[in-house]
Amino acid sequence: MERDILNDYTQAAALAAKQAGINRQKANTYSLLRLGIFGLMIFSVYLTISLDSFGIMAIAMVLLLLAFAWLVARQGAYERLRDYYLDLKKINDNELDSLGTGANLYSDGQQFANEKHFYASDLDIAGPASLYQLINRAATTTGNQRLAQWLLAPADKPAILQRQEAVKELAAKNEWKKELQALLLFARKDNPSRLGNLFSFLRMPLNLPGEKALGAYAKAAPYLLGVAIVAAILYPTYKGIAIFIALANLGIVFSKAAYIKKTDFVADKIGKVLSNYAGVFNKIESEPWVSTLNNGLAQKLKEDNTSQNIRQLGMLIDKLNYHLNIIVGVLLNAFFLWDIRQVIAIENWKRDNCRNIETAFDIIADFEALISIAVPAINYPDWTYPVIAETEGYTLTAKSIAHPLIRGKRVDNDYELNNAFSIDIITGSNMAGKSTFLRTVGINTVLALAGAPVCAEAMVVSVINIVSYMRIKDNLNESTSTFKAELDRLQMLLAAVENQPRVFFLIDEMLRGTNSVDKYLGSKAVIERLISKKGVGMVATHDLQIARLEDKYPSYVRNYYFDIQVIDGEMLFDYKIKHGECKTFNASLLLKQIGIDVGEE
Structure with a gap:
């Protein structure tokens, strides 16, 4: 039986490595195409200056921006697939290491070791060569804490029976379990304070002055500038008006830089993290569950549309981060007041969704703890449920x-x-x-x-x-x-x-x-x-x-x-x-x- 388990992990690791290689090649191809688009942008500026034709740059920039955005999206999708399969390979390799030498890429729980606890030190519950090291498969800080809570104090009988039922179901879904671990592996090295900062940010309103008026103007701005550009193409004397509107838009964005920076400070790098968590929530929500505990946890996420809402917030933050590319940022803010639009959209999201987010992340912690105590059922099938x-x-x-x-x-x-x-x-x-x-x-x-x-x-x-x-x-x-x-x-x-x-x-x-x-x-x-x-x-x-x-x-x-x-x-x-x-x-x-x-x- 153990030989079959080892073979399953070995074959799964090899397949994951192959898929990672395929997606790496595709991502590299789209990266080269992005460089080509950037070169075309520079060339369009050169033609605009040499031919003194404002219309060339206006048309070229719109088309090239659209092409650039599409290439970014495609490259990002393949890079995410590449990273996912690399992490899936690590998950399978880790199970082989655990079965072979007892090594584990997850935390050994040393932070929970306590000589004054009733039994933690004497029974090797946490720390090197411990029970925690043997079974832990939690990547998040809250997941590690939840597993420690379960190992450091007995549950009551109803809770134990519910967990047993949930563990039996998870043990029969080993592929799903490994896939969820792969989706969560990024959190193992993520800054533990990042989510705490996010929760604080979501609870605290930005209080952007003139938010409603700015929101209304941001919707109208691209139409105003678009009309001005068309007029400038047909009647060159109107070129100054188009330039004035573009500079005015940039000035409005600059005037709110302090508020944009507040949002940007917390949002920095969190957009990708939230997109990762959206995949985790969707993985839990979309799986058909039978056990009372697993189904109850998943239903809480479904009722709040958690995966969809988290993905939406991640996309908004990613869009805000477009300004990190100076050329793209200037163009987007000149046309759309881009940063202000995204900040307002993020504030609207906070008002609608901030209440349920912390509960959603607690559900991830519960699943990570359940996955961890399911490890013996999968890796050691001769063990029994008491x-x-x-x-x-x-x-x-x-x-x-x-x-x-x-x-x-x-x-x-x-x-x-x-x-x-x-x-x-x-x-x-x-x-x-x-x-x-x-x-x-x-x-x-x-x-x-x-x-x-x-x-x-x-x-x-x-x-x-x-x-x-x-x-x-x-x-x-x-x-x-x-x-x-x-x-x-x-x-x-x-x-x-x-x-x-x-x-x-x-x-x-x-x-x-x-x-x-x-x-x-x-x-x-x-x-x-x-x-x-x-x-x-x-x-x-x-x-x-x-x-x-x-x-x-x-x-x-x-x-x-x-x-x-x-x-x-x-x-x-x-x-x-x-x-x-x-x-x-x-x-x-x-x-x-x-x-x-x-x-x-």
Whole structure:
């Protein structure tokens, strides 16, 4: 199955590269033709001067401007297709990299890493070699934020089920998914503040003085100048009138330069970006959706004609940017008061459409997050959708559950906590698999409660809040010792158990920063405190005395262990969890391997 997926991505990348080459050649052809038109414009000026015929330049400029605009449009269309197929190739190559080496061109979510979060750091949710890096396919800033929100807090059951339904539909539309990613890839390197500036610009009116009068005159101006030019051709004495009208038009535009500059400052380079987003919105709107969540998001866009409106704004801004070509800008403003016309049109658009734009971009963020949690369903078809239980006690049952970030052959395990309240004590040797198992259960639960498939053959889980106590370390900047850091984490865990709903804790080797006696007594006291609060979770430890709590609380504490086999002095790990307590430890053997003989008392 994985080989088929790799072949699909390889073939799709090759096809995209071929299409990009075809469209690159077409764009280059139209670029050469544009140079020819520009040369003809210069030649028409030369003929006008040499023959002293104003009519030659007037007729030539109108025709050549029309030809130039058509060539710009055609070249732009082919350049957009070229860029789209190049991005589509990158999308397919990225999936090959992700499956092969774990590399990802999208953000690894380092900005969301937080050692003080309930579980983000301990379970490798964000940052290099994290769950976020594995699945993230969000290019926009808001899309990245939305995915982080979903991974850093569990959703409620209705939301999880809606996301599962949406993910199943997206997983069956992998080509559509990749095409949407290609349309959005530009946003990965776009200035994060650009859209924020756009939203502020749309909310703030320009208050152009005399807007109505200017708008009316701008509509009449080309007719006035056109009549004057015709008169100048027929009666050369009227040439001065045509020149006066053209200069007057330029003067009116110049008098409003400060207002034009305000619009131009925000609009700079955003026209192309908006055109790109219009394609994204259209892609979502035009796809037939069945799932409740996907269809609901798309319907919001359709109701507001989002793609059409965004495209219209992008075109208006692009038209305003025509003045960046000095010759074209002078001619357009002389004939049409071009800049004023576009500024007024943009203001009218703002008044009609600004209310719904931010909501529309939030919908893109939702789709990017859904696409990201759909990645496991596409790339790892042996993963499964968990059943979300609704039980009075805690439910976390899994068959053949494995860690999704382990590449190559994973060792899977079964685990069962079915509508119960209990604490599982997991003992075992160093490197036998205790910590990995805790992280395996934790990270898959995070996936499950975000609405994603999990790395297991089957899983049933109730909505719970994971709180972990695993990677405890000192902090020199905060003058915090390891033991103080452990106490702070314990305090957070105990407060969460008392104040947060349905906490499931993962504790790996409590109180490492103190002596063995205090460690045992402190760990025992903490676990008994958790039992008294009906706390539920797992505690991994090397301390066999902790396992004796099962004798004292047989209805609440369960013992599990990971062991090793020692054959001819060699340690063999099977990384399989078993019922009971560990009897074999390996610290002495590990020390012996580095030349330290522990000996016997």
